[in-house]
Structures are given as structure tokens and as C-alpha cells.
Amino acid sequence: MADRIPKYVEIAQDLRAQIEDGTLPPAAQLPTEKELVEHWGVSANTIKKAVNELRQQGLVETVPQKGSFVAEPTAPFVITLNHTDLGEENPPGRGFGGGEGRAFTAEAERQNHAAHSSKPEVKVEDAEEPQMRALGIAPVAPGQPRPQVVRRSQQRFVDGKPNSLQHSYFKLELAIQAQALLKSADIEEGTVAYLQSCGHVQTGYEDVFDARQPTEEELRFFGLSRGSLAVIEHRRTAYDQHGEPFRLTVTIYKPGTNRIRFIAGEVPVEVWERGS
Amino acid sequence: MADRIPKYVEIAQDLRAQIEDGTLPPAAQLPTEKELVEHWGVSANTIKKAVNELRQQGLVETVPQKGSFVAEPTAPFVITLNHTDLGEENPPGRGFGGGEGRAFTAEAERQNHAAHSSKPEVKVEDAEEPQMRALGIAPVAPGQPRPQVVRRSQQRFVDGKPNSLQHSYFKLELAIQAQALLKSADIEEGTVAYLQSCGHVQTGYEDVFDARQPTEEELRFFGLSRGSLAVIEHRRTAYDQHGEPFRLTVTIYKPGTNRIRFIAGEVPVEVWERGS
DNA sequence: GAGTGGTCTAGACCACCGG
DNA sequence: CGGTGGTCTAGACCACTCG
Known part of the structure; x- marks a missing residue:
């Protein structure tokens, strides 16, 4: 016993x-x-x-x-990664591709939280395996020069506290076509709309979730010490009208203070509104 | 340095x-x-x-x-919790409410994994706060008798190894109407279809994710020792045609060997097929 | 300088597993 | 039985923060 x-x-x-x-x-x-x-x-x-x-x-x-x-009582901030955002009619307050870019601040406002993001940091770097896979770049032999990708990274805060890290990856060719991607500044109309104007209509996406130990960088950003909780990783691969992947967005959430939510079909409006 | x-x-x-x-x-x-x-x-x-x-x-x-x-090379089993399953046409192989019930074994087969579930364990128990909230049961004062709910629990295995735990909660009144819920046996036609025949059409759902430390029970089931990874918890609240919540399904995944996936809109068919 | 948590040592005993 | 990892002790030094 x-x-x-x-x-x-x-x-x-x-x-x-x-x-x-x-x-x-x-x-x-x-x-x-x-x-x-x-x-x-x-x-x-x-x-x-x-x-x-x-x-x-x-x-x-x-x-x-x-x-x-x-720990502060987790008044959880709910990220709604809604489904009904692919050209179907958008119910009020449910922006495109919730949780991304400016949709993030809108979502926070609905829940009476103040959110802000850091200025995007833009880097051109050698692609790593998972990014290449997601963006449909053919693998290269070890030792060969690796293809390059553009990474746009933002730190996101809710009520002044670190909330999530977001990294978006694009093929270098795409960024040359769509040069706003290379500027370290928010894209006013939203990245999805901007890329649409450049000829890449987001017609679908695949979302994958996992939980893992935070990296050193993530520990620092979230102000955690080693051996604390896992983070939630969300990877969204967006596909254009040709069925080609053109964007990979990786978002890392600190759990406890975040819930990831999806809504499908008809649910009462209170469910949309409530923050937990 | x-x-x-x-x-x-x-x-x-x-x-x-x-x-x-x-x-x-x-x-x-x-x-x-x-x-x-x-x-x-x-x-x-x-x-x-x-x-x-x-x-x-x-x-x-x-x-x-x-x-x-x-650890065995994480040949990750991907649970596809697809969106396009609410009365719209279902592409072949994309069952209703992926990841639930028999859809789980179908999904596994597509990925060339063998999956099986334990016989459902049925318990009638006092509702806890989160379950009550999800099922729309009014809270009771502490000390008062708590309302009761039916819990159906299953252990799920992939390739003979523990994969996930699933608990579905129903209001007791519903289970009295829909008595198959009280039997410790699989519901042949699937729970969603069965409940539809009892007058509760699943017209929408809300999915919420979090990561947390495993409970003692979960540690035992997954064969983990304390201080190992976090688990992913997925809570799905299903709503019927009256906008009433009528089912809460909580699934606990061992991470590393599982990926949770959503797909929206149009993506190339290979994306559906691939197992990671 | 006092107080904090982080790292580390060199021991100890225990429970459980296998042959 | 010897070997394993799990728990635990009673010390030690360090780096950092704060008043």
C-alpha cells in the first residue's frame, strides 16, 4: 500500500x-x-x-x-486558430488565420488583454532540415551548400508579459518577389493579404502541434529556469493556389498561460467570447 | 563568454x-x-x-x-483532427471527427500502423469543475451534492505501445436517453452517429490544447518515470443543433511519438498521406 | 556583506531486477 | 546474488542580487 x-x-x-x-x-x-x-x-x-x-x-x-x-493565477490567454477563415464568410471578430500577425492583437483585445509584438527581426539563413521539408525544398547532401531561407521572428507579449515567439520562414525566391518580407517592419495589411497581392493566395494549411523542452533562447525569453515546464510548438504550413507550400510559421507558447483553441462548425457565440 | x-x-x-x-x-x-x-x-x-x-x-x-x-526513433503517429467533417463532403479516408473513436484506428491504418483500443470503462462519478463548465452544468456551492456525469475511458495503443488515453464525459440525463453510453462496449456505428440517432446532431466543436505534467495514472500507462516529458492534453467540447454542449472528450497524448495535426482548406494530397 | 538559488561531491541505504 | 537506478545526507563552493 x-x-x-x-x-x-x-x-x-x-x-x-x-x-x-x-x-x-x-x-x-x-x-x-x-x-x-x-x-x-x-x-x-x-x-x-x-x-x-x-x-x-x-x-x-x-x-x-x-x-x-x-505563479500568477493563469488567467489563460486563448489563441483561437479558427477554421472558418479560408474565403468562407468570416463572422465578425474572427480574422484570417487567427493567432498570426495582427490577428494576434485583435484576439487579445476581444479578451480584454493588451498585446503587442516586437518589430520583426529578419534574417537570411541556411535552411535546416525541418524548414526545408515544410517548404518543399529538396534535401541536399551533407557538406553541400544549403539553400537559404528568410526568417521573420517576433516576440509577442500579453499584458506586458512574454507570451509567445513566432518565426515565419519563406523561400528566398519568394522574398525577392515580395520584398516587404525582407523589411524589418510590420506588414500593414497582414502577411497573408500582402502575399495574396503578390500572387500567392493562401488556400489551405496544415497545423501540427507538439510539446517539447524549451531551448535556451526560449528559456531566456519566457524568464524560466531550466527544468520547468514544456512549451507548446505550433507549426503551420500554408499552401497557395497551386498547392505549393509557401510559408512555414512556427509559434512557441508558454503553457499554463496559454490555451490553443480551434473552433469548427456552429458553436454558441459565448464560446467565442469567453477567454478560457 | x-x-x-x-x-x-x-x-x-x-x-x-x-x-x-x-x-x-x-x-x-x-x-x-x-x-x-x-x-x-x-x-x-x-x-x-x-x-x-x-x-x-x-x-x-x-x-x-x-x-x-x-528512445525508439520517434516514427511519429499523426493524429489528424480534421476540420472538413461537419456535414460537408468528406474526402475519402477522412472520417468524422478524426482522432476520436473508430476514426482513430482508421487513421492509423492509413499510416500503416496497427492500432487498437481497450474496451471502454464506464463510470458514473461526481462531476468536477472543468467537466461541469464544459458541459454547461451550473456550478454548485461547495458542500452541496455534485451533479453526476458518465465517463467513458479508453486506453489506445499503436503498434502495441501505449499511445493515448481518452475520456469522454456526458451528462447523466443524456446517458439515460442514450443508453449505449452506459455499456462497456464499443458503439458500433461510432459515438457521434449514435448520438445523432438519439437526437443530438454534432454541429460544431471547440478544441482546446494544453501541455502539462502527467498524472500518476498517466505515468503508469505510458510507462514513464517521474520527471520525464510533458503530455499534450486535447479537450473537445461538442455542440448539438441547439447549441448545447453534450459531450466533452479529453485525450492525453504522449508527445514525441505523437503529432497533432489539423488541416484546413486545400492542401496537396501527399500532405494528407504522409505520416509526419 | 548577507542572502539567495545552482552546482557538485562522496558517501549511504533501499527496492527491485536478473541470473 | 550482484547490478541497477531512486532517494537522501551533510557538507562545499560559486554567482548573482540587493540593500
Whole structure:
């Protein structure tokens, strides 16, 4: 019976209970590791493992030389990646390809959140395997020069806090045709509309999701420390009227504060409106 | 410069490199912790942290009293939760509400995987908050008796290996009308079709995704040890012709071996066919 | 300079697995 | 039985933050 609960799990459960019943309110600092060591009469490593559990559960965020703090109550920001956006009629407030570009800020406003994005950073770089696959670029032998792609990257914030990272990849030839892609500035009319005016109508897309450990860059941006939660990765490959892939957009979300949502068919309007 | 890489990260990177270049092929056992301790001249805890990194990255699976093994090359099984399934014409092979029920096995076959599901386990239980919210059941004060719901749970396997867990929730009144929901047996014609024959036509749904740490039950089912990767949770709330929510299906996927996919509009047929 | 968490060591005991 | 990983201890030093 009971399966021998390790001490660090027990400690984590106790702290969790304190967080859930409000003894440790949101944003409060946890007892320091030293205090916990004394309180429980265990060694420092055991406490670290306990706190680590909570970090992985998203209940606690640790700032390395300051302390561990109860995570803000996840008033989740919902990204609606809606379906009904491919030339069919668009219900009011449901922009094209939700979650991308300017649709992101519109979505946030509907949910009474303030959102902003950094200026796009544009880089021309050697294509990596997954990007090549998605954009339909033939693989090259190792050692051969790799084809180049344009990457447009943005950092996105909600209520001033880091929310997601977005990288869009385009073939270099396309960017030469559609030069606004090379400028480090928002595309006023939206990327999808702009590319349409350049002859690439987005007629379909494929969305793929996965969860994975954050990279170092993502850890820094989200202000997380190692060993905390996984991020959600969303890859959207967009196809034009010739059935050719012409854009790959990769968005990385910090979970807990984000929900990814799709809506299909008829649902009550309250579902659209509600933010969680 | 270089930001002081901890030793355990360095060791993890070395092992990772060995996995990626094939020195440690899939399913091979890693050097034991003792061997790694000797090889690197570090203490056991440092090795454990290194291996833990790899576990969280999904590169390694540890079986407690046997050893750590290189994870099988993620030949990812792609669950296509397609859009074009709401009464519009269905392209061949794209069943209704992909990823659910029998559509799951059909999807697997298209990708040349063998899939099977356990017999549904049916339970009548007190509704929890999130289930009530989704099914549109009014909240009750704490202490009051909670309304009851029917839960149908299935374990799903691909190529004999645990793939996902699925729980569908229904209001008890609905299950009384539609009694097949109470039987611990597959519903031959599919749940959606069956409920349609009971007067609930699925006219829309909302999908929400999140990533989180696995529960104890999920750890056991997936054969993971604590501190390994996050799982992907997919919640689908289905609405009927009156705009009432009548079903909540929660599916938990082991990441790495699963990709969740949506397709909208026109994409080349190869995209439908390919398994990654 | 005091306080924080991050890394690391060199031991220990345990539970479980296999032959 | 020997070998494995899981837990745990009681120290240590470091880097960073803050007053």
C-alpha cells in the first residue's frame, strides 16, 4: 500500500496544498530553501527536488538568485486558430488565420488583454532540415551548400508579459518577389493579404502541434529556469493556389498561460467570447 | 563568454551527440550510471541530472531497476483532427471527427500502423469543475451534492505501445436517453452517429490544447518515470443543433511519438498521406 | 556583506531486477 | 546474488542580487 511516497514528493504536495488553499497566495515568495531545510529537517537537495516538482507543474517560478514565487493565477490567454477563415464568410471578430500577425492583437483585445509584438527581426539563413521539408525544398547532401531561407521572428507579449515567439520562414525566391518580407517592419495589411497581392493566395494549411523542452533562447525569453515546464510548438504550413507550400510559421507558447483553441462548425457565440 | 556550462549539461550534450550520430543506436542501453561516473570522474548525482535532461528531452527512457535506454526513433503517429467533417463532403479516408473513436484506428491504418483500443470503462462519478463548465452544468456551492456525469475511458495503443488515453464525459440525463453510453462496449456505428440517432446532431466543436505534467495514472500507462516529458492534453467540447454542449472528450497524448495535426482548406494530397 | 538559488561531491541505504 | 537506478545526507563552493 501507499507505495512509499518519497519525501520530496510529500514536501511538494504540502507546498502545493498551501498554494491551493491560499496560505501561499499568488506572487508570494516561497519559504527559502534554507527555511524549508530547517522546517522539514531534510537536506538541501531534497528541498530542491521538491521545488523542482512544483516548477514542472507550473505552480511556481524560480528566479535564480532571488527566490521561488507562486505563479500568477493563469488567467489563460486563448489563441483561437479558427477554421472558418479560408474565403468562407468570416463572422465578425474572427480574422484570417487567427493567432498570426495582427490577428494576434485583435484576439487579445476581444479578451480584454493588451498585446503587442516586437518589430520583426529578419534574417537570411541556411535552411535546416525541418524548414526545408515544410517548404518543399529538396534535401541536399551533407557538406553541400544549403539553400537559404528568410526568417521573420517576433516576440509577442500579453499584458506586458512574454507570451509567445513566432518565426515565419519563406523561400528566398519568394522574398525577392515580395520584398516587404525582407523589411524589418510590420506588414500593414497582414502577411497573408500582402502575399495574396503578390500572387500567392493562401488556400489551405496544415497545423501540427507538439510539446517539447524549451531551448535556451526560449528559456531566456519566457524568464524560466531550466527544468520547468514544456512549451507548446505550433507549426503551420500554408499552401497557395497551386498547392505549393509557401510559408512555414512556427509559434512557441508558454503553457499554463496559454490555451490553443480551434473552433469548427456552429458553436454558441459565448464560446467565442469567453477567454478560457 | 560561454556562460559557464554546468557539467551535467555537458555530459547530457555528449550523450545526445552519441545518440544522434548512432554511436548509441535506438533501444541501446546507455552506459550505467556507475560507468558514467567513472568515465567522467564526477559524482553520481551529477550523472543522474545529466540523464534526467535527456529524459525530459524525450531521447531516453529509464526503466527503474534495469537501466536507461535510447528512445525508439520517434516514427511519429499523426493524429489528424480534421476540420472538413461537419456535414460537408468528406474526402475519402477522412472520417468524422478524426482522432476520436473508430476514426482513430482508421487513421492509423492509413499510416500503416496497427492500432487498437481497450474496451471502454464506464463510470458514473461526481462531476468536477472543468467537466461541469464544459458541459454547461451550473456550478454548485461547495458542500452541496455534485451533479453526476458518465465517463467513458479508453486506453489506445499503436503498434502495441501505449499511445493515448481518452475520456469522454456526458451528462447523466443524456446517458439515460442514450443508453449505449452506459455499456462497456464499443458503439458500433461510432459515438457521434449514435448520438445523432438519439437526437443530438454534432454541429460544431471547440478544441482546446494544453501541455502539462502527467498524472500518476498517466505515468503508469505510458510507462514513464517521474520527471520525464510533458503530455499534450486535447479537450473537445461538442455542440448539438441547439447549441448545447453534450459531450466533452479529453485525450492525453504522449508527445514525441505523437503529432497533432489539423488541416484546413486545400492542401496537396501527399500532405494528407504522409505520416509526419 | 548577507542572502539567495545552482552546482557538485562522496558517501549511504533501499527496492527491485536478473541470473 | 550482484547490478541497477531512486532517494537522501551533510557538507562545499560559486554567482548573482540587493540593500
